Amino acid sequence: MRMKENKSLHWKKLSSDFYNRKNVVAVAKELLGKILVTKFDGIITAGRIIETEAYNGVIDKASHAFGGRRTDRTEVMYCSGGVAYVYLCYGIHHLFNVVTNGKDIPHAILIRAIKPMVGIDVMLKRTKKKKLDLTLTKGPGNVAKALGINTKHSGINLLEDVIFIAEDGFIIKKKDYLATARIGVEYSGEDALLPYRFIVKNNPYVSGKLK
DNA sequence: CGACCGATCGTCT
């Protein structure tokens, strides 16, 4: 009798070395194609990362840590890489970021879209949606909602088993993604133009207009 | 299809 395949057996959690690298832009590119996973009370939901944005710390006007700003909210950005930074946007949406680089260097990467892989039924329940469509995990607010992530998870260690990122051998090649300006950061002057958003080409989960 | 707008509240000034 054939065992049902468990694809998650092939997943390998990313290590602290991945997160602690100095170039947040490079890490943002490499997160494309990786798998973002949450496991709450044994319930797994996961999806492949399709869109990211790099926030380059104290010199980036679009970053919450611009100018070395330290507040209760942004404190976790100053942790050593490999923790979650989650904050509330517009009073409604919880946005999930990956903190990178070393301690006291507040780099972060916003996960803006994933392609659902595991636990779609649970994601539908969390988002109160009736059927799977592109809006389930398109856009950063939707990603966090579908995966059950909220501001209480800010500061959680991504090397543990509650929220983590894994690789499964799937590779996004250089020709398969594009860099663009970031979304919703017009207030940050010339830094709004930096090509720090990375999207997988021709992937319908990339945020923006629906087709 | 695009432009606009309301929701909703923690955070910072």
Added chain:
DNA sequence: GACGATCGGTCGA
């Protein structure tokens, strides 16, 4: 007291 690293609905062309 003002304002978001957003979303989804509505309205008009």
